Amino acid sequence: xxxxxxxxxxxxxxxxxxxxxxxxxxxxxxxxxxxxxxxxxxxxxxxxxxxxxxxxxxxxxxxxxxxxxxxxxxxxxxxxxxxxxxxxxxxxxxxxxxxxxxxxxxxxxxxxxxxxxxxxxxxxxxxxxxxxxxxxxxxxxxxxxxxxxxxxxxxxxxxxxxxxxxxxxxxxxxxxxxxxxxxxxxxxxxxxxxxxxxxxxxxxxxxxxxxxxxxxxxxxxxxxxxxxxxxxxxxxxxxxxxxxxxxxxxxxxxxxxxxxxxxxxxxxxxxxxxxxxxxxxxxxxxxxxxxxxxxxxxxxxxxxxxxxxxxxxxxxxxxxxxxxxxxxxxxxxxxxxxxxxxxxxxxxxxxxxxxxxxxxxxxxxxxxxxxxxxxxxxxxxxxxxxxxxxxxxxxxxxxxxxxxxx
Amino acid sequence: xxxxxxxxxxxxxxxxxxxxxxxxxxxxxxxxxxxxxxxxxxxxxxxxxxxxxxxxxxxxxxxxxxxxxxxxxxxxxxxxxxxxxxxxxxxxxxxxxxxxxxxxxxxxxxxxxxxxxxxxxxxxxxxxxxxxxxxxxxxxxxxxxxxxxxxxxxxxxxxxxxxxxxxxxxxxxxxxxxxxxxxxxxxxxxxxxxxxxxxxxxxxxxxxxxxxxxxxxxxxxxxxxxxxxxxxxxxxxxxxxxxxxxxxxxxxxxxxxxxxxxxxxxxxxxxxxxxxxxxxxxxxxxxxxxxxxxxxxxxxxxxxxxxxxxxxxxxxxxxxxxxxxxxxxxxxxxxxxxxxxxxxxxxxxxxxxxxxxxxxxxxxxxxxxxxxxxxxxxxxxxxxxxxxxxxxxxxxxxxxxxxxxx
Numbered sequence: 001x002x003x004x005x006x007x008x009x010x011x012x013x014x015x016x017x018x019x020x021x022x023x024x025x026x027x028x029x030x031x032x033x034x035x036x037x038x039x040x041x042x043x044x045x046x047x048x049x050x051x052x053x054x055x056x057x058x059x060x061x062x063x064x065x066x067x068x069x070x071x072x073x074x075x076x077x078x079x080x081x082x083x084x085x086x087x088x089x090x091x092x093x094x095x096x097x098x099x100x101x102x103x104x105x106x107x108x109x110x111x112x113x114x115x116x117x118x119x120x121x122x123x124x125x126x127x128x129x130x131x132x133x134x135x136x137x138x139x140x141x142x143x144x145x146x147x148x149x150x151x152x153x154x155x156x157x158x159x160x161x162x163x164x165x166x167x168x169x170x171x172x173x174x175x176x177x178x179x180x181x182x183x184x185x186x187x188x189x190x191x192x193x194x195x196x197x198x199x200x201x202x203x204x205x206x207x208x209x210x211x212x213x214x215x216x217x218x219x220x221x222x223x224x225x226x227x228x229x230x231x232x233x234x235x236x237x238x239x240x241x242x243x244x245x246x247x248x249x250x251x252x253x254x255x256x257x258x259x260x261x262x263x264x265x266x267x268x269x270x271x272x273x274x275x276x277x278x279x280x281x282x283x284x285x286x287x288x289x290x291x292x293x294x295x296x297x298x299x300x301x302x303x304x305x306x307x308x309x310x311x312x313x314x315x316x317x318x319x320x321x322x323x324x325x326x327x328x329x330x331x332x333x334x335x336x337x338x339x340x341x342x343x344x345x346x347x348x349x350x351x352x353x354x355x356x357x358x359x360x361x362x363x364x365x366x367x368x369x370x371x372x373x374x375x376x377x378x379x380x381x382x383x384x385x386x387x388x389x390x391x392x393x394x395x396x397x398x399x400x401x402x403x404x405x406x
Numbered sequence: 407x408x409x410x411x412x413x414x415x416x417x418x419x420x421x422x423x424x425x426x427x428x429x430x431x432x433x434x435x436x437x438x439x440x441x442x443x444x445x446x447x448x449x450x451x452x453x454x455x456x457x458x459x460x461x462x463x464x465x466x467x468x469x470x471x472x473x474x475x476x477x478x479x480x481x482x483x484x485x486x487x488x489x490x491x492x493x494x495x496x497x498x499x500x501x502x503x504x505x506x507x508x509x510x511x512x513x514x515x516x517x518x519x520x521x522x523x524x525x526x527x528x529x530x531x532x533x534x535x536x537x538x539x540x541x542x543x544x545x546x547x548x549x550x551x552x553x554x555x556x557x558x559x560x561x562x563x564x565x566x567x568x569x570x571x572x573x574x575x576x577x578x579x580x581x582x583x584x585x586x587x588x589x590x591x592x593x594x595x596x597x598x599x600x601x602x603x604x605x606x607x608x609x610x611x612x613x614x615x616x617x618x619x620x621x622x623x624x625x626x627x628x629x630x631x632x633x634x635x636x637x638x639x640x641x642x643x644x645x646x647x648x649x650x651x652x653x654x655x656x657x658x659x660x661x662x663x664x665x666x667x668x669x670x671x672x673x674x675x676x677x678x679x680x681x682x683x684x685x686x687x688x689x690x691x692x693x694x695x696x697x698x699x700x701x702x703x704x705x706x707x708x709x710x711x712x713x714x715x716x717x718x719x720x721x722x723x724x725x726x727x728x729x730x731x732x733x734x735x736x737x738x739x740x741x742x743x744x745x746x747x748x749x750x751x752x753x754x755x756x757x758x759x760x761x762x763x764x765x766x767x768x769x770x771x772x773x774x775x776x777x778x779x780x781x782x783x784x785x786x787x788x789x790x791x792x793x794x795x796x797x798x799x800x801x802x803x804x805x806x807x808x809x810x811x812x
Contacts, residue, residue, distance in 0.1 A: 016462035050482065056422035058489035065492075068500050069485035072478035076456065079475035083464035086471075094474050098504070099549050143505050 002167040003035045003125070007135060007157030010044035011174050012231035013077050016084075022231065023084035025172075026130055030090055035125045037164065039135040039157040040081055042073025063108035067137075067147045071097070074134035074153070082132045092130040095120065097137035097145070102156065104138035104146045111138060111146035113155070116163035133160060154215035162222035169224050170238075171211060176230035177239035178203065178210055180404040181257040185395050188405040192255060194240045197226075199255045202347040202381045216241065253350035253357060254402035257395050260343045263293060264316035265374065265385055267308040268323055270333025273300035280330060281307055284322050290315040294343070294376045294383065304333070308374060310385065313339050341373065342391040345383040346398055358382050364401040370394055408573040409441045409531070413541060413563030416450035417580050418637035419483050422490075428637065429490035431578075432536055436496055441531045443570065445541040445563040446487055448479025469514035473543075473553045477503070480540035480559070488538045498536040501526065503543035503551070508562065510544035510552045517544060517552035519561070522569035539566060560621035568628035575630050576644075577617060582636035583645035584609065584616055586810040587663040591801050594811040598661060600646045603632075605661045608753040608787045622647065659756035659763060660808035663801050666749045669699060670722035671780065671791055673714040674729055676739025679706035686736060687713055690728050696721040700749070700782045700789060710739070714780060716791065719745050747779065748797040751789040752804055764788050770807040776800055 006026065013019050022038070029036050050069050054061040078094035085092035097104075100120060104111035121131045135153025138146050148155055154171060161169035176191060178200065183189040195203070197220035201213060210228055219226040219241065229238030271277055278297065285292060294310045311319050316339045323335040351357040361382055365372060370393065374385035386394055399405060412432065419425050428444070435442050456475050460467040484500035491498035503510075506526060510517035527537045541559025544552050554561055560577060567575035582597060584606065589595040601609070603626035607619060616634055625632040625647065635644030677683055684703065691698060700716045717725050722745040729741040757763040767788055771778060776799065780791035792800055805811060 016459065019463055053422065053482070054486065054489060057425055057486045058493040062489050062492050065485040065488045065500055068488075068502075069482050072481050075478050075481075076459070076475050079471040080460065080463045082471045082474075083460060083468050086468050087464040094471055096474075096551075099551075145502075145505075 001033045001035065003037070003164060004029060005037045005039060005157055005161040005164065005166045005169045006172060007039040007153060007170065008041065008172045008231055009153065009174070010041040010046070012172050013040050013081065014044040016080070019077070019080050020084050020087075022081060022172075023088055023090070025231070026085060027088055027090055030130060037121060037125070037131045037133060037160055037166070038081060039133050039153060039160060040074060040077045041135050041153040042070075043077055046073040046076070064144060067108045067111075067145050070147055071134070071137045071145045074136050078132045078134045085130055085132070090130055091128060092132055093124050094132040094134075096134045097156070098139035098143070100133060100160075102138035102159070104140055104148070106140040106142070106144065106146065108144075108146055110149035111140070113138060113148070113159050116159055118163050121160075121164065152212070152214075154212040155218055158215045158218045158222070158224050158226065161224045162218065167225065168227055169219065170227045170229055171215075172229050172231035173210060174230065174232060175210060175228070176233055176236050177228050178241075178256070180255065181395055181399050182259070185259070185392050186257075186399045186405075189399065190404060190406075192239050193237065194242050195255055196242055196349050198380055199347050199349055200241050202345065202378070203256055203258050252348065252403070253354045254346045254348035254404065255350070256347050257398045257402070257404065258345045258347055259391060259395050260293075261388060261391055262313050263310045263341060263343050263385075264313045264319075264337065264339035265294075265308060265310045265341050266316070266319055266323060266335070266337040267306055268327065268330070268332045268335055269306050270304045271307050272331050273303055273305040277305075277330070278307065281323070281326065282309070284326055285309075285311070285319055288318060288322055290319050290322075294374065294385070296374055296376055310341075310343065310374075338373075340388050341385050342388040343383055343385055344391065344394045344398065345381050346402065347381045348402075349380050351380060351382070360401065361398060364397050365394060368393060368397055370397075407439045407441065409443070409570060410435060411443045411445060411563055411567040411570065411572045411575045412578060413445040413559060413576065414447065414578045414637055415559065415580070416447040416452070418578050419446050419487065420450040422486070425483070425486050426490050426493075428487060428578075429494055429496070431637070432491060433494055433496055436536060443527060443531070443537045443539060443566055443572070444487060445539050445559060445566060446480060446483045447541050447559040448476075449483055452479040452482070470550060473514045473551050476553055477540070477543045477551045480542050484538045484540045491536055491538070496536055497534060498538055499530050500538040500540075502540045503562070504545035504549070506539060506566075508544035508565070510546055510554070512546040512548070512550065512552065514550075514552055516555035517546070519544060519554070519565050522565055524569050527566075527570065558618070558620075560618040561624055564621045564624045564628070564630050564632065567630045568624070573631065574633060575625065576633045576635055577621075578635050578637035579616060580636065580638060581616060581634070582639055582642050583634050584647075584662070586661065587801055587805050588665070591665070591798050592663075592805045592811075595805065596810060598645050599643065600648050601661055602648055602755050604786055605753050605755055606647050608751065608784070609662055609664050617647075658754065658809070659760045660752045660754035660810065661756070662753050663804045663808070663810065664751045664753055665797060665801055667794060667797055668719050669716045669747060669749050669791070670719045670725075670743065670745035671700075671714060671716045671747050672722070672725055672729060672741070672743040673712055674733065674736070674738045674741055675712050676710045677713050678737050679709055679711040683711070683736070684713065687729070687732065688715070690732055691715075691717070691725055694724060694728055696725050700780065700791065702780055702782055716747075716749065716780075744779075746794050747791050748794040749789055749791050750797065750800045750804065751787050752808065753787045754808075755786050757786060757788070766807065767804060770803050771800060774799060774803055776803075
């Protein structure tokens with residue numbers, strides 16, 4: 001007998017028929033003697049509908065009141081799923097975040113979980129019930145309803161699994177696992193049976209958006225066994241996200257090729273090479289609430305250096321304007337930028353113990369005459385910035401180069 | 407400065423535009439220096455939509471889970487109204503029943519309020535805020551969400567007014583007050599400036615469904631000054647529901663003519679006139695969950711008596727079948743019934759001190775050749791059962807007879 005936390009997203013509970021299917025899937029696990037806690041999102045489209053309604057009343061909705069409203073989406077789903085379970089003879093009880101209680105800080109619309117009280121859930125599980133919990137939400141110390149922000153239901157699932165010391169946290173979604181790259185770009189892409197948390201983090205942040213990144217961090221931190229599965233297929237083991245690389249098996253050097261076509265690069269040329277320059281540039285960007293992805297500064301010469309970074313394409317014009325403003329006060333020579341770029345990354349914990357991965361990657365790209373504009377590396381990832389027209393070609397070449405097709 | 411509780415029904419908050427109008431109305435009161443607590447229902451249609459969704463999943467929905475779901479309707483409205491208030495510069499904070507907290511028993515879908523904690527509301531009012539509370543809902547001692555049943559928002563409003571010792575509880579609805587009778591039947595019907603609680607109770611139970619009857623009982627019990635107003639008119643004082651009849655003024659003898667066209671009558675003829683007979687007949691009816699309205703038993707003769715009562719027309723066939731079954735064991739002679747009847751009532755506290763009201767009523771009906779089938783009276787009400795074809799005529803005649811047209 002195991003204790004399993006299952007999380008179903010908005011598409012998986014999008015209508016009464018699908019909710020009944022989720023109930024049947026849960027029933028398969030209880031029939032095997034497992035205890036099950038189910039975490040659900042709002043039915044697909046509901047949260048957007050509520051936000052639109054709020055904006056009709058207040059164009060810039062008050063965050064506390066927005067959470068009061070948006071939390072109702074999951075509250076409806078938990079009631080419906082509990083009914084669907086009872087309807088097929090499975091005892092069940094629903095809980096809002098507040099009823100659990102999932103204690104959060106008071107940062108409305110993007111609260112962080114502080115603690116989870118397992119008392120009620122444990123009592124119901126011991127009484128043979130399925131516990132159905134509203135994802136995405138909690139309650140602060142003053143009893144205000146909070147939400148964890150978009151995709152927060154994944155985080156709820158993992159946090160509940162951690163609190164209950166569950167044997168496994170299963171995230172049901174509309175894909176059947178994590179792939180070596182996007183199958184729409186490379187038809188030969190293969191589903192991975194396992195991937196490490198670190199690899200998953202690099203994959204997620206790079207555009208393979210299967211899981212909310214916060215939930216992966218959370219799972220890694222609390223050593224929750226996390227599995228991604230399809231809620232629309234009856235078979236399949238999905239992808240298990242493991243705490244450590246499997247020492248007993250031959251590791252692939254590279255686990256996957258991630259990419260992002262939504263970036264733009266900016267460079268400030270001829271910046272005086274003095275301490276504090278990076279802070280002065282990026283401080284202004286951060287103040288404007290612009291997220292920065294890659295940051296590259298090479299060694300300077302003649303007392304100046306070049307400073308580059310990438311941002312979301314939507315922030316390109318804004319970031320460019322800021323750089324033009326501070327160019328003068330910094331005494332820099334020129335601001336250049338390009339929003340027709342893409343980022344392609346090879347990710348794998350295996351590269352730690354295998355030198356030469358980077359040169360293999362660069363040679364493969366050179367063989368196809370693809371020019372590399374920027375390079376950035378971490379322990380388990382090598383990213384390159386390319387002209388966006390090379391994206392598909394580069395991803396396919398690298399996927400083949402690192403043997404991911406087999 | 408007064409403390410006012412205002413309750414707005416589903417039609418009054420039916421869309422963003424109407425919610426903004428409610429905010430403007432609240433603003434008029436705060437501008438006059440009043441403290442305001444607003445109680446709201448779900449947007450019209452929402453509760454029915456949620457119930458339909460529940461029934462798609464479980465044909466006979468689990469009561470606890472149904473309350474979990476249905477309570478979200480009001481939760482959305484409180485968030486929206488708070489936003490609308492903030493949007494015009496009025497500080498406001500929303501509360502679910504659980505957040506207040508409105509403690510109820512655990513009778514899901516028709517819970518009764520046990521107590522109300524005024525701490526949070528009082529703190530916010532003292533800080534100059536408008537407090538927006540979800541009607542219709544509460545929380546039981548175990549933290550389960552409960553609802554008070556259909557129309558329960560009126561009760562929430564009155565209960566909050568009682569707990570806060572508010573100066574007035576204003577119920578905003580789609581009519582501008584309580585009328586002497588239904589204006590659709592008698593165009594000359596007049597709006598009453600005041601009506602007593604007892605009269606209101608008799609009027610409400612007889613079909614003038616302006617206010618939920620439980621809320622009127624509650625207001626009478628806790629001496630809450632209750633006023634019915636239109637949320638669609640800017641002017642008008644509505645109808646004030648008073649605890650006592652105004653001793654200083656000339657009371658009208660009759661305040662209104664109520665009627666109900668949804669009844670059926672049943673009679674058991676020749677029942678042995680022995681103790682316990684009423685219980686034996688009505689016990690079987692109650693067991694079948696059939697509500698009984700009028701009950702009439704006249705003095706018997708020759709050792710037998712006739713026993714009559716009225717039920718909702720929809721229960722007529724069922725009640726008739728039950729009577730046929732028990733007829734034999736009671737040794738009664740015959741069961742008769744008629745579902746083509748109506749009930750017309752004259753209501754007024756004035757009749758207590760004015761003898762002759764009944765005979766005046768019967769004479770007026772006789773003058774129009776309207777045959778009276780049954781008569782039942784209380785302290786402040788005289789009801790007659792008539793052939794349904796006489797309903798409009800009888801109501802008009804009585805309205806004129808008691809001078810309600812002037």
